Amino acid sequence: MKTFSQQQLERYSRHILLQDVGVEGQARLGEARVLIVGAGGLGAPAALYLAAAGVGTVGIIDNDHVDISNLQRQVIHFTKDIGVAKVDSAAEKMQAINPEVSVRTYRKFLAADNIREIIRDYHFVIDGADNFPTKFLVNDACVMEGIPFSHGGILRFDGQTMTVLPGRSACYRCTFRTPPPPDAVPTCSQAGVLGAIAGMLGTIQAAEALKYITGAGEPLTDALLTFDARTMNFRRVPLRRQDDCPVCGRKPTITELEDLEQAVCSLA
Amino acid sequence: MTTETRIDARKNCRGVGCPMNLVHAKVELAALAPGQVLEIILDDGAPVNNVPASAEKEGHTILRRQQLEDGCWSVLIRKGERG
DSSP states (O other): OOOOOHHHHHHTHHHHTSTTTHHHHHHHHHHOEEEEEOSSTTHHHHHHHHHHHTOSEEEEEOOOBOOGGGTTTOTTOOGGGTTSBHHHHHHHHHHHHOTTSEEEEEOSOOOTTTHHHHHTTOSEEEEOOSSHHHHHHHHHHHHHHTOOEEEEEEEBTEEEEEEEOTTTSOOHHHHOOSOOOTTTSOOHHHHOBOHHHHHHHHHHHHHHHHHHHHTOSOOOOSEEEEEETTTTEEEEEEOOOOTTOTTTSSSOSOOSOOOOOOOOOOOO | OOOOOOOOEEEEETTOOTTHHHHHHHHHHHTSOTTOEEEEEEOTTHHHHHHHHHHHHTTOEEEEEEEOTTSOEEEEEEOOSOO
């Protein structure tokens, strides 16, 4: 088994003390590779917590640069980072928290022609994308590659998340067949979002990744967890795998990935 | 009449406070097979009160606690099946 230095034992002591994580779970974290899609509102807390937790390799993909309007919720980016590539800004903070973590940055759009190749190298994916086409793309690609992932989305005061174990639990498309029409959901710059709910949701996603890797607890599968921060009511909606799901059902009709056109919102 | 207990690993946690003494105990126990025995030396007070209790909660068995001449405690922990 991996041996920990004295410093590592102290750094990870609060994990090692947990019976469900322990020395073995912490060692698994050190061997794990997790990809974060989007260095925005959800990706920011997820990246910070994964780095802090000692996940061996964290990949982060985002084509954008830091804008002042991001700073209200994307807590991995600082005022000094305005104009810097988000993946570079995020990598710097992750390294500062935990120099032991290897960070891989991808400054590009995730698209049908690159996603499978990118995600294939990871054990778990956190979807913090800010638009529906990418969320469906992540779902379909993860199902095709058999890679577990956490879906997450936020808007205004609302958040929703589910964990998908492809072939074993309901996928995003079992639940939501197709992206909403481009004009059905307000663009995020119009709708707004309470900054702190990005932390609430992205942190749940990080916890799901850590649970999956260490084997602790039960994943948030076959359920959609939603909350409304106005009342702080949480709801857990049971879900089931659908035989007729176009991507993970018995006779999939989606067997190849394609890019969908939709205006990108800058919410997540 | 005493039966000699075979000790498979030893850890000296003199001067090591809570919770790092438990972290060290867990690291040592993780390297053992179920049924094997760890001798850990713990300070008097909170350490000897807390570490054996935590180990028991995690399914290990405390075989013996013995205070040493310097006031510290020698505790024998047998690794449990689920530890």
